[in-house]
Amino acid sequence: MVFDYIVVGGGSSGCVMASRLSAYGARVLLIEAGPDTPPNAIPDDIQDGDPTRAYLNPGYRCQSLHATTVRGGRKPVHYEQARVMGGGSSINAQVANRGGPGDYDEWASSGATGWGWEDVLPYFRRLECDLDFGGEFHGTNGPLPIKRVRQSDWSGFIRAISDAYDALGLHFRPDFNGAFGDGYSVVPLTNRNGHRVSSAMAYLPETVRSRRNLTILSETTVARLTFLGTTVTGVETENKSGVQSYSASCVILCAGALHSPAILMRSGIGPAKELVQFGIPIVADLKGVGQNLQEHPTICVSAYLKPADRLSPGVSEYIQMHARYSSGYEGCPSTDMAISTVAKSSWHPLGRRLGTLAVWVNRSYSTGTVALKGSSHKI
Structure with missing residues (x-):
């Protein structure tokens, strides 16, 4: 075939x-x-x-x-x-959060021609049908609908977190996929009519x-x-x-950041020193295959919510607010951190009673490695 x-x-x-x-x-x-x-x-x-x-x-x-x-x-x-x-x-x-413009520009300056922010923005616009915003940052004819959680649907827990952000000087941004910077906002979702x-x-x-x-x-x-x-x-x-x-x-x-390099290595494309131990015939000795894996480290903190602070019945969007902020850590760019605020933490009865803050590093520097356990995909 x-x-x-x-x-x-x-x-x-x-x-x-x-x-x-x-x-x-x-x-x-x-x-x-x-x-x-x-x-x-x-x-x-x-x-x-x-x-x-x-x-x-x-x-x-x-x-x-x-x-x-x-x-x-x-x-x-x-x-x-x-x-x-x-x-x-x-x-x-x-x-439906986009990446930081500075990251794309850094890739382009490192040799990834065509991956600068101004290069990729037209494709972001092309893929989406934004139901809330138009203008230079958004598309309205793409196959992927983008809608946002309404502030009127925010639970008491979410409203309390937004008050805390304002008190700290982190203020509301209506469009999280507009101009990039610190602030909190309603969450853009790849969702239509609650699905x-x-x-x-x-x-x-x-x-x-x-x-x-x-x-x-x-x-x-x-x-x-x-x-x-x-x-x-x-x-x-x-x-x-x-x-x-x-x-x-x-x-x-x-096949993603894990399976694509694994397929290459099982096929004999990768670091020869690692592949010969599994008896894989070498087609190309490429030491970079499987290297420099990056991930976003995340910490989640949950709390039991009083009934008045929980998600209202009939509201399905449980991730209700996002925030970006700057760590201020030496050598890191601005707006390198993110927080999701979750009005319920799972589908089951206990999850409906829990609110969660999920904090992660948006701009990570640590790297890891994708390695095979053997020559077979079944391992």
Whole structure:
């Protein structure tokens, strides 16, 4: 089976790639390791405006990923990663925050031509249909709807936090995806009428799936790339039907910061010193594959709320306020920190009684490594 493009990974980027490439008549194969979410059978927990139901469903996440720290001698802990069509956009908090303009400009100045803020802004506008704002920062014709939590729906807990921010000099910004800077705001969501809109829903509707030149394989794992010499010719996959190979003129890895380097390394592209110990034939000795992994360290603090301070019945948006602020730490840029304020902490009865502050580092500097446990994708 020969294609023009094979897109590996049906996450947030893979759905876009499959949709856009197939729109121009190319023969496209999209491969996703997790279950599909076709328009006529989207699971209720994925559609729910409360993302904790999907996020806590183990059927939508990888179960074999673990992380360890170099310092402290801690035991390995489970590393959470989506494994479902739409990827993280199908199970995450539905929050549509953009990255910091300075980060994009830094990438461009380091050699990533075309990734400066002014370069990527047109694509942010193109992907969205903002239901609240227009102007230079927003699009109104894209496939992904963006709506915001209303201040009138804020719980007593959220209003109290906003008062505390004002007292500290951190003030309200109506549009969190407008001019970038410190402040707090209502939360922009990829949501329509109280229901999630994932990348799969936005970019793989029935009109796209009906294209004869688009083939979608779900619950199928890409074991490795195939080669003719050092040229990639396709992929080797495995599912409940067995092992199958597919060929293409171009293979696009959209398997994320963890699985994309893992696939490369299982295929013999990566640091040779690490791969030979697993008996993997070396195709290209590239020491950078799997290196410089960055993540946002987060701390969550929860508190029991009095009934008057809890989320009102009928309000589904539980992440109700975001804030950005500057750490002031030497060497860090401004607006390098973020806080989400959550009006309820989970779907269950106890979660409805808890409010949470989730604080994380928006501009992280620590790096890690993606490493294989062996040559097989089953490990």
